[in-house]
Amino acid sequence: MTESSSRSGRKDIGTLIVASLFIGLGLVTLYDVTTYSDRDSVVFPSFVAYALIFCSVLVVIASWLRPNQHNGFGSGDWWRRLLLVATMLAGCFVMPLIGFLPATVIAFAGGLVAARHEGWDARSAIIFAASGVFIMAGFYTLFRFALGVPLP
Amino acid sequence: MDFEHLANALTLTNLALALFGVVAGTIIGSIPGLSATMAVAVLVPITFSMAPASALILLGAIYTGAIYGGAYSAILLNTPGTPSAIGTTFDGYPMAKRGDGDLAVAIACYASVFGGMIGALALLLLAPPLSSVALAFGPVEYLWLSIFGLSLITSLSTGNVLKGLAGGAFGLLLSCVGVAEISADIRLTFGSTTMIGGIEVVGALIGLYCIPVLIDLVATPERHLKVEEGGRAVRFREGAIIAWRSRYNLLRSSIIGTLIGILPGAGGSVAGLVAYSEAKRTARPKQKFGEGEPDGVMATEAANNATVGGGFIPTLVLGIPGTPPDAVILGALLVQGVRTGPTLFEGGGSIVYTFIYGLFIATILMLPTGLLIGRYAYKTIVTIPKTILVPSVGFMTIIGTFAIRNSISDVVIMIVLGTVGWVLSRFGFAASPIVLGLILGPIAEQGFVQAWIIGDATGNLAGMFFGRPISLAIIAFTILSLVYPVIQGRRAKKLLEMQAGSND
Numbered sequence: 001m002t003e004s005s006s007r008s009g010r011k012d013i014g015t016l017i018v019a020s021l022f023i024g025l026g027l028v029t030l031y032d033v034t035t036y037s038d039r040d041s042v043v044f045p046s047f048v049a050y051a052l053i054f055c056s057v058l059v060v061i062a063s064w065l066r067p068n069q070h071n072g073f074g075s076g077d078w079w080r081r082l083l084l085v086a087t088m089l090a091g092c093f094v095m096p097l098i099g100f101l102p103a104t105v106i107a108f109a110g111g112l113v114a115a116r117h118e119g120w121d122a123r124s125a126i127i128f129a130a131s132g133v134f135i136m137a138g139f140y141t142l143f144r145f146a147l148g149v150p151l152p
Numbered sequence: 153m154d155f156e157h158l159a160n161a162l163t164l165t166n167l168a169l170a171l172f173g174v175v176a177g178t179i180i181g182s183i184p185g186l187s188a189t190m191a192v193a194v195l196v197p198i199t200f201s202m203a204p205a206s207a208l209i210l211l212g213a214i215y216t217g218a219i220y221g222g223a224y225s226a227i228l229l230n231t232p233g234t235p236s237a238i239g240t241t242f243d244g245y246p247m248a249k250r251g252d253g254d255l256a257v258a259i260a261c262y263a264s265v266f267g268g269m270i271g272a273l274a275l276l277l278l279a280p281p282l283s284s285v286a287l288a289f290g291p292v293e294y295l296w297l298s299i300f301g302l303s304l305i306t307s308l309s310t311g312n313v314l315k316g317l318a319g320g321a322f323g324l325l326l327s328c329v330g331v332a333e334i335s336a337d338i339r340l341t342f343g344s345t346t347m348i349g350g351i352e353v354v355g356a357l358i359g360l361y362c363i364p365v366l367i368d369l370v371a372t373p374e375r376h377l378k379v380e381e382g383g384r385a386v387r388f389r390e391g392a393i394i395a396w397r398s399r400y401n402l403l404r405s406s407i408i409g410t411l412i413g414i415l416p417g418a419g420g421s422v423a424g425l426v427a428y429s430e431a432k433r434t435a436r437p438k439q440k441f442g443e444g445e446p447d448g449v450m451a452t453e454a455a456n457n458a459t460v461g462g463g464f465i466p467t468l469v470l471g472i473p474g475t476p477p478d479a480v481i482l483g484a485l486l487v488q489g490v491r492t493g494p495t496l497f498e499g500g501g502s503i504v505y506t507f508i509y510g511l512f513i514a515t516i517l518m519l520p521t522g523l524l525i526g527r528y529a530y531k532t533i534v535t536i537p538k539t540i541l542v543p544s545v546g547f548m549t550i551i552g553t554f555a556i557r558n559s560i561s562d563v564v565i566m567i568v569l570g571t572v573g574w575v576l577s578r579f580g581f582a583a584s585p586i587v588l589g590l591i592l593g594p595i596a597e598q599g600f601v602q603a604w605i606i607g608d609a610t611g612n613l614a615g616m617f618f619g620r621p622i623s624l625a626i627i628a629f630t631i632l633s634l635v636y637p638v639i640q641g642r643r644a645k646k647l648l649e650m651q652a653g654s655n656d
Contacts, residue, residue: 032339032340036337036339038337040334040335040605041332041337044328044600048325048593051321058318059318062314071578072579073578075371080371084542092564107546107550108546111543115369115542135547139547143551143555147555
């Protein structure tokens with residue numbers, strides 16, 4: 001069996017999973033609307049849930065019959081992606097406890113490490129850390145004092 | 153309306169205010185999360201001590217500049233600085249990725265100026281008759297308008313319409329999360345307090361467009377944008393030639409923007425998407441929308457800036473704000489003791505016409521300032537190392553999203569939604585249909601429920617939904633926008649077959 005024929009026989013599992021999750025979400029919505037007190041709140045989400053289920057079922061069928069081999073997560077470092085998202089989320093969760101600036105330092109540091117592919121030395125670490133402090137302080141000043149946003 | 157008002161608008165103070173407003177608006181609008189509404193709201197207190205006409209000129213200039221400023225981050229970072237610039241990302245970012253970011257910024261500026269001028273012209277010449285159009289729009293018309301907007305999914309979902317429709321339905325469902333607007337039921341929160349405030353549209357936009365780009369940027373060592381060797385000059389002339397070639401697209405998009413701007417609540421995001429869709433529908437076969445087509449950038453930018461003048465029509469004539477920033481400006485005028493309404497054009501005509509000329513001047517000033525700021529924005533984004541760009545943009549997404557409602561929950565939702573958006577995009581579910589559903593969902597639901605209640609009370613449900621002339625016209629446009637691409641596709645296929653046959 002050639003590589004191309006094996007590829008054409010492969011299913012687009014990711015699309016099937018996403019569409020199945022959409023169907024599940026539609027079903028959960030249909031359950032959730034049964035708890036609403038007012039009929040006006042029910043009609044629109046119910047209609048949308050049916051539309052989501054219907055479209056997702058069609059996506060499952062189409063994807064099963066004609067899988068797109070180009071779909072997928074592609075190449076790249078997973079740890080960098082995860083580090084970026086995890087540090088941003090971690091920053092949000094600790095924000096009420098330690099304040100805005102220290103919390104965003106976590107997110108900023110995570111982003112720095114995740115985005116740096118060239119390796120670290122003392123000079124680059126100092127330069128990027130100093131740039132980060134300057135940028136964060138600048139935006140913090142703009143939002144907190146000039147725009148009056150009550151940052152925690 | 154005479155030269156006296158033009159002379160009033162041209163005083164040194166008013167010129168300085170217009171210049172300051174355009175520059176401040178452009179800079180604020182270019183920061184993701186800071187919308188035109190926020191730009192205007194933040195600077196409103198400055199105007200309280202000014203003469204009403206000068207205050208209006210400053211606020212109009214800030215608004216115009218902010219709408220244009222949203223294009224910078226849309227083009228250079230794939231993050232719409234304001235919701236109005238959603239459509240600008242579709243072709244602007246692909247242009248920047250292939251090394252044409254400077255050209256995209258230049259044509260966005262030309263288109264914004266053109267659209268702004270058309271909107272201001274409509275405000276000058278057609279304000280009273282056009283405002284009556286806005287009054288004729290009831291709940292059912294808004295319902296059909298939002299359905300027309302949703303029909304754009306077919307043209308926005310490049311490659312897979314089914315996935316686009318599923319994404320659109322997902323977006324509509326997201327718009328239902330939180331407290332229901334009409335009946336106050338708490339929906340789809342599953343007991344979570346984080347979700348109770350609903351999904352904030354601007355935060356969702358930032359998440360869906362910006363977070364996937366950041367996730368992709370960190371994964372590989374490649375540069376974020378292509379850099380041309382030798383540091384060429386900004387492509388003003390080339391941009392002007394392209395804009396001139398697309399003058400009909402510019403005019404059509406500006407008219408669409410003006411008309412949608414007049415409708416209260418629709419706003420620049422809807423105008424930009426409708427204009428983009430129309431530009432795509434009428435494109436020549438060789439034009440590839442979604443892959444860096446300059447006409448796509450021009451359509452969106454002309455339309456969103458035209459909503460500035462268009463939105464002022466119902467604001468000044470009827471006292472009904474056409475767009476969210478108009479609502480803030482209306483509030484500022486009330487503080488100043490200016491009563492909007494038809495009499496403003498008679499009794500207070502001097503203020504209105506001085507302001508309209510001021511808006512023209514601010515729009516013209518946007519050309520040199522926009523091109524200059526755009527040049528530096530482009531050079532900065534292109535030359536800044538990815539190591540510092542990624543965390544800086546990440547930081548801006550956090551602070552910008554937080555600033556909208558001072559809510560950490562919004563920031564968490566933004567990051568989660570962005571990550572989900574990245575996964576979905578990897579399997580062909582584009583962000584645009586989700587965003588479209590999220591924006592149009594509340595308009596559709598409110599229109600539907602209100603029309604249903606009125607129709608039910610009058611005992612004429614069918615007549616309510618299908619018996620009003622404007623509704624029928626919008627339904628016809630919706631059907632046309634759904635059917636036309638199919639007909640066009642078949643025609644193109646037949647033409648190709650005929651050409652292949654004649655070659656044989």
